[in-house]
Amino acid sequence: MTEDPEDMSRLIGAVARVQDVAAFETLFRHFGPRVKAYMMRHTRNLQTAEELMQETMMLVWNKATLFDPEKGNASTWIFTIARNTFISAYRKQNRPEFDPNDPAFVPDDVEPADVEFQNRQEAEMVRTALQDLPAEQRELVQRSFFGDVSHSDLAAEYGLPLGTVKSRIRMAIDKLRKSLGERR
Amino acid sequence: MSPRHHIRDELLAAYATGDLAEGWSLAVATHLALCPGCRGRLAKFEAAAGDMLEKIEPSEQSVDASWQDIRQRLSGQISSDRKPSGSVPSLKADKPRHDYVLPAPLRNYVGADADQLKWKSLGRGAYQVLVPTGDEETSVRLLRIPAGKPVPEHGHGGRELTLVLSGSFSDVTGRFSRGDLEDADETLEHKPVAGDEEDCICLAVTDAPLRFKSRLLRLVQPMLGI
Numbered sequence: 001m002t003e004d005p006e007d008m009s010r011l012i013g014a015v016a017r018v019q020d021v022a023a024f025e026t027l028f029r030h031f032g033p034r035v036k037a038y039m040m041r042h043t044r045n046l047q048t049a050e051e052l053m054q055e056t057m058m059l060v061w062n063k064a065t066l067f068d069p070e071k072g073n074a075s076t077w078i079f080t081i082a083r084n085t086f087i088s089a090y091r092k093q094n095r096p097e098f099d100p101n102d103p104a105f106v107p108d109d110v111e112p113a114d115v116e117f118q119n120r121q122e123a124e125m126v127r128t129a130l131q132d133l134p135a136e137q138r139e140l141v142q143r144s145f146f147g148d149v150s151h152s153d154l155a156a157e158y159g160l161p162l163g164t165v166k167s168r169i170r171m172a173i174d175k176l177r178k179s180l181g182e183r184r
Numbered sequence: 185m186s187p188r189h190h191i192r193d194e195l196l197a198a199y200a201t202g203d204l205a206e207g208w209s210l211a212v213a214t215h216l217a218l219c220p221g222c223r224g225r226l227a228k229f230e231a232a233a234g235d236m237l238e239k240i241e242p243s244e245q246s247v248d249a250s251w252q253d254i255r256q257r258l259s260g261q262i263s264s265d266r267k268p269s270g271s272v273p274s275l276k277a278d279k280p281r282h283d284y285v286l287p288a289p290l291r292n293y294v295g296a297d298a299d300q301l302k303w304k305s306l307g308r309g310a311y312q313v314l315v316p317t318g319d320e321e322t323s324v325r326l327l328r329i330p331a332g333k334p335v336p337e338h339g340h341g342g343r344e345l346t347l348v349l350s351g352s353f354s355d356v357t358g359r360f361s362r363g364d365l366e367d368a369d370e371t372l373e374h375k376p377v378a379g380d381e382e383d384c385i386c387l388a389v390t391d392a393p394l395r396f397k398s399r400l401l402r403l404v405q406p407m408l409g410i
């Protein structure tokens with residue numbers, strides 16, 4: 001099964017253009033179990049996680065025409081759909097978002113093409129930074145980033161002292177922060 | 185003019201991952217409408233989250249049964265009228281740019297721009313409008329402070345986000361004007377005073393009785409030393 005981000009983007013493109021079911025099946029078999037794991041960490045209920053995953057993937061199918069590969073890769077786009085589905089369907093809250101068509105919206109002062117290029121480059125840097133983390137750091141960061149897991153639960157689960165868990169997460173986040181830039 | 189006081193990393197990360205309650209998110213999203221720089225940072229946090237989704241340990245349950253379900257749901261849709269899910273309807277642009285004091289999404293929450301709201305007096309020339317949200321973690325209001333006057337105490341013992349929309353205010357940490365976001369906790373002893381030039385309108389989000397619950401914030405707060 002293909003896992004190249006560019007291929008994934010092309011598959012979404014095929015769903016958008018011609019409702020390509022085979023392309024969607026490949027996407028589904030790749031992202032479905034990941035979205036389900038994400039929902040599982042948030043809800044801790046298999047059936048709920050399955051429902052939220054199916055909801056997310058139906059939105060991927062229905063909104064495929066809105067996907068813009070220039071703005072980010074497939075996993076980022078599908079993450080935002082999963083996140084929004086979780087917030088609206090499970091947490092029953094709105095997610096306030098800016099609206100680029102609003103007259104009061106302050107547009108980017110750089111040419112959009114430059115911004116997109118820069119964003120893609122920076123996204124690539126983030127990916128590399130995550131890739132470069134030692135496996136044990138990456139796993140801890142992922143668990144605490146996405147899961148409702150406390151540091152002490154993680155320490156118990158991995159049989160590590162609490163201080164070790166904390167310092168591993170701290171090192172990983174520091175590294176990530178550096179790659180995200182220190183601008184504020 | 186771009187804002188000078190921005191969204192902190194941990195707040196923006198929590199917004200990106202969906203771990204921020206609606207009230208805080210409203211202040212963050214409204215700043216984002218006014219700040220291209222923070223939108224660029226948001227994109228990076230979302231890319232990081234997308235990458236973590238890619239690397240998450242996938243659910244081990246068989247995907248075949250799920251796919252059968254979905255396949256069935258799809259067959260009801262294919263070749264039927266597929267509505268182009270194009271642009272999201274936006275608010276009518278019946279005023280030229282910059283004339284709106286309240287950008288979306290805030291304007292959608294209160295239903296009108298600042299000059300058409302039913303402001304309630306707080307005494308001493310200050311007014312407020314409560315902003316309803318779906319979370320029980322925050323309370324959200326618009327405040328209008330007369331030029332040159334102090335911001336009335338509105339009883340917060342925890343975190344407070346203040347986003348200036350018109351005019352300005354100053355406190356020990358600096359001067360805040362349109363688009364600037366102040367991120368304060370109970371340790372900051374601030375006595376903000378509105379600027380002399382005009383009334384100051386700002387969005388204030390505070391902890392409701394319940395405490396801040398974001399997992400990601402709990403995670404990064406100690407390590408960022410905040």
Ligand SMILES: [Zn+2]
Nearest residue numbers: 190191219222
């Ligand atoms: Zn900003």
